Amino acid sequence: RKEVEQDPGPFNVPEGATVAFNCTYSNSASQSFFWYRQDCRKEPKLLMSVYSSGNEDGRFTAQLNRASQYISLLIRDSKLSDSATYLCVVNRIYQLIWGAGTKLIIKP
């Protein structure tokens, strides 16, 4: 079992819809959680950190469920520009462990 697992997708979603994806992690000692976004052949960019109480940044909401060991990302009112691969990242001692990413395609 991988340390960080994501559904690879692709998720095909109409513009304006709400989409959510989860990411599960196996290390119960993990303390830091992030969502990154990666556009095709470009560098991953930090989308948002994930805090214990959940947090929101505009149309994006991230949540952490420690009991079930997963984090989630919700995107409301999706835009064409949201099309990308979303990477879930969880810390281990001295490094971050990356999920393989979930591909999101927003259709007009």
Added chain:
Amino acid sequence: DARVTQTPRHKVTEMGQEVTMRCQPILGHNTVFWYRQTMMQGLELLAYFRNRAPLDDSGMPKDRFSAEMPDATLATLKIQPSEPRDSAVYFCASGLVGVSSNQPQHFGDGTRLSIL
């Protein structure tokens, strides 16, 4: 905004040649990571340094790859001799990393390497 700087952005060379990729991490970050990404794979961690000391290079083919951090402002990744299967995008990232929690990593633009 501070950025991680990688050079070169693109490199095309023939099989057997030496390739050197360079990375200037963000000032104040204590950890530097080297990743490789191909079309078919996710991010693959090759090696990382904490306070310039190599912590883990188990992801790197030892016979041909080497990673160093000669000073706090420069990390290098070398491939010698290069092979076509090394063709990929190589990313450098830096961050503030601790035992129990980490700050997010920041990535350079990557080096797009093609070995003919």
